[in-house]
Amino acid sequence: MEDFEFLRNITIGQYLPGDSIIHRLDPRTKLLAFLFIVMAVTFSMSYSANIVLVLVTLFLVLLSGISLRYIFSGLKPAVPLIIILAVLQLLFYGDAFTPYGATTRTLFKWGWINITNGSVQLVIVSAMRFVELLFLTSLLTNATTLTGITHGMESLMRPFSRIGVPANELALVMTIALRFVPLLAEQLEIIMKAQASRGADIAYKGKLQFVTTSRQVAVLIVPLFIDAFRRGEDLILAMQARCYIGGRGRSSFVRLKFAGVDYVTCALGLLFSVAMLVFRNYFPF
Amino acid sequence: MSEEPFIQLNDLHHNYLRGTPLEVIALRGVSMEIYKGESVGIIGRTGAGKSTVVQHFNGLIRPREPGRVIVDGQDLNDPDVDIRRIRQKIGLVFQYPEQQLFERLVGDDIAFGPKKLGMEPADRRERVKWAMDMVGLDFEEFKDRFTFSLSGGEMRKAALAGVMALQPEVLILDESTSGVDPRSRRELLERLSTLHKDYGLMLVFVSPNMDDMAGLVDRIYVMDEGRVVMSGTTRAVFSQPEKLREHGLGVPQVTEVIHELIARGIKVEQIPVTVEEGAEEVWKILNS
Numbered sequence: 001m002e003d004f005e006f007l008r009n010i011t012i013g014q015y016l017p018g019d020s021i022i023h024r025l026d027p028r029t030k031l032l033a034f035l036f037i038v039m040a041v042t043f044s045m046s047y048s049a050n051i052v053l054v055l056v057t058l059f060l061v062l063l064s065g066i067s068l069r070y071i072f073s074g075l076k077p078a079v080p081l082i083i084i085l086a087v088l089q090l091l092f093y094g095d096a097f098t099p100y101g102a103t104t105r106t107l108f109k110w111g112w113i114n115i116t117n118g119s120v121q122l123v124i125v126s127a128m129r130f131v132e133l134l135f136l137t138s139l140l141t142n143a144t145t146l147t148g149i150t151h152g153m154e155s156l157m158r159p160f161s162r163i164g165v166p167a168n169e170l171a172l173v174m175t176i177a178l179r180f181v182p183l184l185a186e187q188l189e190i191i192m193k194a195q196a197s198r199g200a201d202i203a204y205k206g207k208l209q210f211v212t213t214s215r216q217v218a219v220l221i222v223p224l225f226i227d228a229f230r231r232g233e234d235l236i237l238a239m240q241a242r243c244y245i246g247g248r249g250r251s252s253f254v255r256l257k258f259a260g261v262d263y264v265t266c267a268l269g270l271l272f273s274v275a276m277l278v279f280r281n282y283f284p285f
Numbered sequence: 286m287s288e289e290p291f292i293q294l295n296d297l298h299h300n301y302l303r304g305t306p307l308e309v310i311a312l313r314g315v316s317m318e319i320y321k322g323e324s325v326g327i328i329g330r331t332g333a334g335k336s337t338v339v340q341h342f343n344g345l346i347r348p349r350e351p352g353r354v355i356v357d358g359q360d361l362n363d364p365d366v367d368i369r370r371i372r373q374k375i376g377l378v379f380q381y382p383e384q385q386l387f388e389r390l391v392g393d394d395i396a397f398g399p400k401k402l403g404m405e406p407a408d409r410r411e412r413v414k415w416a417m418d419m420v421g422l423d424f425e426e427f428k429d430r431f432t433f434s435l436s437g438g439e440m441r442k443a444a445l446a447g448v449m450a451l452q453p454e455v456l457i458l459d460e461s462t463s464g465v466d467p468r469s470r471r472e473l474l475e476r477l478s479t480l481h482k483d484y485g486l487m488l489v490f491v492s493p494n495m496d497d498m499a500g501l502v503d504r505i506y507v508m509d510e511g512r513v514v515m516s517g518t519t520r521a522v523f524s525q526p527e528k529l530r531e532h533g534l535g536v537p538q539v540t541e542v543i544h545e546l547i548a549r550g551i552k553v554e555q556i557p558v559t560v561e562e563g564a565e566e567v568w569k570i571l572n573s
Contacts, residue, residue, distance in 0.1 A: 004345060005302065016306050070305050187384075193345045194385035197377040198448050199369065199401035219397075222387035226433070 004189050004196075011074030011138045013181050015145050021261070022064035022143045027152030029262040033269035034140050040276035041132050046100065047121065048283040049276060050128040056272070057135045064143045071138050075131065082130055086123045093119045100281050141178070150175045151254050168246045176235070184228060191223045289358070290318035291487065292342060292375075292455065297352040299337050311337040313511040319455065324481050324488040326498045326519070329508035330533035335491045338508070339457050342489065343375040344368045357454075373402065376453030380460040382444035383437065391435065391443050392428030398451045416450035421476055438469030445473070455487040456480070462497060474501060495537045499523065499558040507532060524556045539563035546570070 017023075022030070041053055061068055094114030098104050099121050108115040141149070150171045157167035200219050299312040312334045319325055327335050340346045341354050344361050348354045354361040356371055379385070388394035392413055399409045414424045420442045427435075427443070435443060445461070458477070462470050478501055480486040490502050498505065498519070505522040507515035509532040515522055522529070523536045526544050535541065539560050547553055551570060557563040 014307070067306060073305070190379065191385060193340065194377075194379050194382065196345065197343060197372055197379075198385070199373065199398040199451060201369070201401070219387055223384055227384060 004192055010077075010181065010185055011071055011142065012134075013141045013146075013178050016066055016070075016142045018065050018143065020063060020065040020143065022060065022139070025265060026256055026258055026262045027144050027148035028156055028256060028258070029265050030140055030144055031149070031152045031156060032266050034136060036269040036273035037136060038133065040273045041129055041136075043277050043280055044129075044283075045097075045121075045125055046280070046283040047125065047285050049280060050125055050132070052276075053132050054128060057132050057139075061135060061139055064139055066139065066142050071135055071142070074134060074138050078130070078134065082127055086127060089126060090115060090119050090123050093122055097122045146175060146178055147254065149178070151252060151256055155256055166246075168250060172246060180228070180231070183231065184224065187227050188220065188224055191220055191227075195219050288320065290355075291321050291323075291357055292317075292319040293353070293355045294318070294338070294341060294348075295353040295355075297338065297341055297354070298349055299334075299341075299346060299352075301337075311511055315508070315511070315513055317506055317513065317516075319487060319489060322485055322487060323504065324490070324502045326502035326505040327489065327491045327508060328493065328495065328498060328505060328534060330493065332510075333508040333532075334511040335508055336459055337511075339377065339459050339489060339491055342455070342457055343372045343377050345377070373451045374453055375455045375457065376448040376451055377457045378445055378448050378459065378461040380463060382448075382461055383440035385444055385447065386432050386440060388432055390428070391422075391430050391432050394432055394443060395446045395450050398447060402451065412450050412452070413446075415452075416446040419449050419476065419480060420446045421472060422446060438465050441465055441469070442473070453486075455489060457489040457491070459491045460493070462492065463494070470497075477501060493534075495523070495535060495540075499537045499540075500560075507534065509533070519558050520556055523558050 037053075037056070044050055044053060058068075061071055091113050094106070094116040095104065095118070097118040099118060102117065105117045106114060107117060107120065144152075153174060154167050154171035157165055157170060161167045201216070294315060294317045297312050297315045299310075301309045301311055315334065315338055317325075317338070327338065329335050337346065341348060341361075342356070344354075344366075347364075348362055350362075352362075357374060359366050359371065361368075361371065386394050388397065395413045395416055396409050399412045404412060413428065417424045417427065422439065422442050427439070432440070432443065441461070448456070456477070462473055465473070474497060477488060477490075481488050481501075488502065490498060492498050502519055505516065505519050506513050507522060507529065514532055515525070515528060523540045526536045526541070529536060536544070537558055540556060540558055540563070543553055543557055543563060543566060553566055554569065555562075555566070557566050
């Protein structure tokens with residue numbers, strides 16, 4: 001029984017060292033390919049297109065050598081959300097969506113509740129897309145170091161700095177945000193344990209514990225915020241002590257280099273995305 | 286010791302992040318007993334598994350088979366055990382306990398535990414007063430102060446009072462005295478010693494600091510790499526500095542001095558572990 005271990009269930013943002021082809025790709029390649037596939041996911045509303053996308057996602061996970069079980073465990077905390085979303089969509093979205101090439105057929109009607117073939121498809125496709133996006137995001141961060149992602153982002157955004165996009169600052173903000181996720185999760189775990197040790201009903205009522213009063217949440221949130229502010233202040237001080245200045249003219253220790261495999265991967269990603277987009281209405285079901 | 290131990294740990298194993306690629310082995314078979322009225326120390330270098338062990342004491346981590354934890358006759362392997370009763374009996378204070386404070390006023394924060402126990406407001410007030418007395422915070426002066434305006438040492442006392450307010454039978458301090466100024470630290474140690482001697486509070490003291498430990502505990506468990514590697518009375522453990530050094534630890538400075546004297550051929554009656562005992566031994570050597 002590990003009532004308090006959150007890091008077990010947070011798979012996004014946790015780098016897992018490895019030597020797979022995915023690990024070795026240039027971070028820019030991974031970011032671009034990620035963007036392309038996410039685009040494909042966003043535009044695909046049919047069952048068959050999503051089956052293709054799930055298969056592609058699984059293939060990428062296999063390629064990375066990261067255990068499927070680990071990535072799957074990241075779904076756990078999201079399950080209640082997925083279920084609530086699915087129920088709402090199923091009951092109230094009957095007329096909102098019509099599958100391409102079909103007409104809306106009502107399967108069940110009672111008062112406000114209107115279940116159609118459209119809402120059923122919406123529910124199933126939404127769940128599939130959720131899984132795809134979660135797996136992709138997890139994969140990107142599991143197989144790329146945080147510095148890699150930051151350098152990649154910065155380098156991809158650099159062309160836009162001419163029109164005033166603060167590439168360096170944005171990359172820094174993202175790094176800090178991502179870096180703080182596991183730290184705060186760890187801190188939350190300590191605070192929960194400390195409060196449970198002095199009588200708080202935490203991790204005690206079983207599975208329904210996410211239904212709590214604001215009063216109970218204050219026990220955790222107040223100390224967590226104080227800690228986050230303290231860490232933020234420490235970080236500022238540390239950066240100032242090292243004379244950190246962001247922006248243009250900052251060179252970097254890591255030099256990114258595009259190799260042949262990177263060009264191929266980017267091209268494949270783009271091709272796949274465009275194909276999914278162009279043929280999105282030609283999928284059989 | 287023929288009677289049943291108050292807390293019994295048997296063959297505990299624990300891995301953090303089990304079933305993930307980041308799994309870390311923390312405990313590899315740990316057994317310990319804490320008897321009624323005892324004061325026990327757990328020492329070990331960072332990563333030895335000390336914190337993991339003490340979190341088993343009050344059910345923050347449940348034992349994994351074949352490991353067993355029995356507290357006051359109750360088996361923590363049983364998922365239906367009233368874990369809040371256990372946590373009331375066994376107060377656990379973490380490192381940097383001031384991080385658990387959340388109420389605006391000190392008194393309210395300390396009253397959190399008693400309130401959760403379902404005590405009436407009047408009794409709660411008495412309990413808070415008692416707890417503040419125990420840790421050396423003046424009730425009238427501090428109860429209405431803003432929690433976050435306290436100094437580091439005062440915050441720590443307030444946090445300790447928050448745990449004491451549950452009136453636990455065992456108090457576990459997981460490196461709770463590190464990072465406070467020497468005076469607050471000495472004061473805190475004296476308070477704990479009083480609580481142990483006068484009120485029969487059982488203490489489990491986790492610390493990497495031998496000098497703090499020596500005057501306070503009767504018995505010591507030494508841990509390394511997830512196992513108990515030495516155990517015995519404080520004096521027995523500190524009589525083996527070489528063995529302790531193998532595990533990345535030392536002995537109290539005063540004990541170190543006496544060991545040095547013994548190495549140079551001076552006879553000593555008994556190995557001292559506290560400054561008072563050390564002074565006594567040195568006095569005897571000087572007079573002989």
